[in-house]
Amino acid sequence: MAEEIAKRAVDDQKAIRFGALRVAxxxxxSMIKWMGSVIAYGLGNPILYLVSVGLGxxxxxxAGNPDAALGxxxxxxxxxxxxxxxxxxxxxxxxxxxxxxxxxxxDKLFFAINATSVSARQIADGVMIVALGRGLxxxxxxxxxxxxxxxxxxxxxxxxxxxxMLAGWGMASVMLAITARLENDEGYFAxxxxxxxAPMFLFSGTFYPLExxxxxxxxxxxxxxLWHATQLGRALSYGMPLELWLGVVHVxxxxxxGVLGMRFTYPKFEERLSR
Amino acid sequence: MxxxxxxxxEVVISxxxxxxxxxxxxxxxxxDFEVYRGEAFGLLGPNGAGKSTTMKMISSVSQRSSGDLxxxxxxxxxxxxEIRAHLGVVPQKDMLDRELTAWENLFTYxxxxxxxxxxxKNKIEExxxxxxxxxxxxxxxxxxxxxxQRRLAIARGLINEPExxxxxxxxxxxxxxxxxILWDRLFRLxxxxxxxxxxxxxxxxxxxxxxxLVVMDKGKIMAEGSPAExxxxxxxxxxxxxxxxxxKNEEAAKALKGFGDRLEVLPDRILIxxxxxxxxxxxxxxxxxxxxxxxVRRSSLEDVFLRLTGRSLVx
Numbered sequence: 001m002a003e004e005i006a007k008r009a010v011d012d013q014k015a016i017r018f019g020a021l022r023v024a025x026x027x028x029x030s031m032i033k034w035m036g037s038v039i040a041y042g043l044g045n046p047i048l049y050l051v052s053v054g055l056g057x058x059x060x061x062x063a064g065n066p067d068a069a070l071g072x073x074x075x076x077x078x079x080x081x082x083x084x085x086x087x088x089x090x091x092x093x094x095x096x097x098x099x100x101x102x103x104x105x106x107d108k109l110f111f112a113i114n115a116t117s118v119s120a121r122q123i124a125d126g127v128m129i130v131a132l133g134r135g136l137x138x139x140x141x142x143x144x145x146x147x148x149x150x151x152x153x154x155x156x157x158x159x160x161x162x163x164x165m166l167a168g169w170g171m172a173s174v175m176l177a178i179t180a181r182l183e184n185d186e187g188y189f190a191x192x193x194x195x196x197x198a199p200m201f202l203f204s205g206t207f208y209p210l211e212x213x214x215x216x217x218x219x220x221x222x223x224x225x226l227w228h229a230t231q232l233g234r235a236l237s238y239g240m241p242l243e244l245w246l247g248v249v250h251v252x253x254x255x256x257x258g259v260l261g262m263r264f265t266y267p268k269f270e271e272r273l274s275r
Numbered sequence: 276m277x278x279x280x281x282x283x284x285e286v287v288i289s290x291x292x293x294x295x296x297x298x299x300x301x302x303x304x305x306x307d308f309e310v311y312r313g314e315a316f317g318l319l320g321p322n323g324a325g326k327s328t329t330m331k332m333i334s335s336v337s338q339r340s341s342g343d344l345x346x347x348x349x350x351x352x353x354x355x356x357e358i359r360a361h362l363g364v365v366p367q368k369d370m371l372d373r374e375l376t377a378w379e380n381l382f383t384y385x386x387x388x389x390x391x392x393x394x395x396k397n398k399i400e401e402x403x404x405x406x407x408x409x410x411x412x413x414x415x416x417x418x419x420x421x422x423x424q425r426r427l428a429i430a431r432g433l434i435n436e437p438e439x440x441x442x443x444x445x446x447x448x449x450x451x452x453x454x455x456i457l458w459d460r461l462f463r464l465x466x467x468x469x470x471x472x473x474x475x476x477x478x479x480x481x482x483x484x485x486x487x488l489v490v491m492d493k494g495k496i497m498a499e500g501s502p503a504e505x506x507x508x509x510x511x512x513x514x515x516x517x518x519x520x521x522x523k524n525e526e527a528a529k530a531l532k533g534f535g536d537r538l539e540v541l542p543d544r545i546l547i548x549x550x551x552x553x554x555x556x557x558x559x560x561x562x563x564x565x566x567x568x569x570x571v572r573r574s575s576l577e578d579v580f581l582r583l584t585g586r587s588l589v590x
């Protein structure tokens with residue numbers, strides 16, 4: 001018996017631990033193949049935004065009287081927290097939606113992974129790790145461009161990375177729970193893009209303070225992860241006045257999404273993979 | 276590990292009253308079987324017999340509804356990952372990563388088991404040789420033929436040097452030549468002493484590869500034994516197949532009553548079971564019956580299945 005165990009190629013303990021990291025390793029390994037487009041997208045997107053928003057709208061706003069509405073910062077500094085948070089959200093979305101559909105529906109890769117010592121829960125965690133990694137990568141690229149344009153001071157880098165990743169985590173978690181429930185595509189991604197992501201981007205106080213909106217439209221912002229992250233980012237990066245309790249609400253809102261999303265993700269992954 | 280007293284062979288899979296129910300549908304309805312180390316064990320039955328469901332329970336991903344199941348002496352409901360660390364699973368749909376090359380598919384899969392990169396590099400060479408895919412190592416999965424993809428899926432299933440290899444319908448969808456290549460590879464595994472569990476609805480595959488098998492139908496086990504034992508028990512040595520034309524088979528069957536040990540009338544042909552087929556065919560012709568075509572062959576598992584269920588395996 002002892003001899004038999006010694007002969008075994010697989011070490012049980014090694015195989016069972018760190019399954020999530022192995023799922024992530026696999027995805028990163030595959031990602032190298034389209035690293036070029038990941039980088040091009042990561043750099044191209046912020047450059048386009050900065051040129052159009054910064055040089056266009058920014059010039060217009062800054063030429064007027066920004067102090068009143070924006071609290072005395074440049075327009076780019078005002079929109080930077082929102083742009084970064086939405087970049088993080090976009091980054092994580094790409095990694096929770098498509099790979100999950102591929103895993104369960106298209107190529108059914110999750111079933112192959114689950115045939116190894118990796119558990120359903122570890123697969124979900126692995127997807128999440130990759131999503132956060134991709135989100136972080138996108139944010140870092142964005143920050144680099146912002147710094148290069150002189151749009152934000154160095155001191156605001158860490159607070160902005162923190163708030164945008166918080167938004168990314170909350171959103172990734174919720175979207176993973178939803179995508180795990182899809183039995184087929186049926187235009188779901190188009191619907192999410194048009195009716196969730198686009199309105200969220202437009203109604204979350206991204207380009208102007210949410211308070212300028214009529215009160216009946218403001219609730220769209222209140223339930224949007226983007227708004228919470230943006231407000232927090234503005235407070236932390238350039239000292240936009242924010243009451244402490246409201247800051248706590250912003251953090252809690254995003255953290256609750258992050259925790260609840262995974263709570264609903266695990267059982268669905270387990271159920272689907274054990275059918 | 277568990278050893279049965281009678282054979283003193285090590286039991287690697289043991290199922291007792293195993294049952295799986297999906298809502299109102301009972302896919303596996305209380306089956307018992309044991310698989311011994313080093314044997315090739317088959318689950319033979321038509322589509323929908325419950326073979327794949329049984330396979331999913333053995334692969335420790337799908338939980339049983341009731342009954343007992345032990346794999347390598349462990350409980351799959353609670354020790355799934357520990358068990359799966361020593362299983363090799365070759366699913367019916369290959370589930371290979373199309374974006375990756377043959378080599379990369381093996382490498383990334385091996386990493387799931389926590390195997391080191393250096394160890395894997397050697398192992399992959401060995402497996403590419405075994406699967407006859409050395410020349411295709413840098414080819415993406417999309418560029419491989421169906422038979423090559425299946426061989427790659429088998430190689431992937433062997434990456435962790437599993438104690439039991441589970442093959443779900445290994446040659447379904449392959450052309451005859453690819454099937455023979457695959458059988459040859461599986462036979463080699465068998466010779467190396469790897470425990471194989473194979474589901475199939477092809478009787479020739481079961482006869483070629485399985486030391487022992489269970490015949491399944493509608494979620495139940497109808498019979499168990501080696502192919503030869505089953506044929507001996509449920510069929511005669513030889514079979515005479517007669518075709519009189521679709522409308523005339525029934526009528527001819529009446530005239531053939533009493534011929535051979537047993538008679539089966541199928542929509543397209545009549546089967547007569549007998550120890551000596553040629554002798555029986557001569558008697559039929561002596562009686563003045565003239566079938567359009569006639570064939571004398573040895574009994575197969577197909578005949579066993581027909582006897583047990585009254586239906587053909589492939590319908």
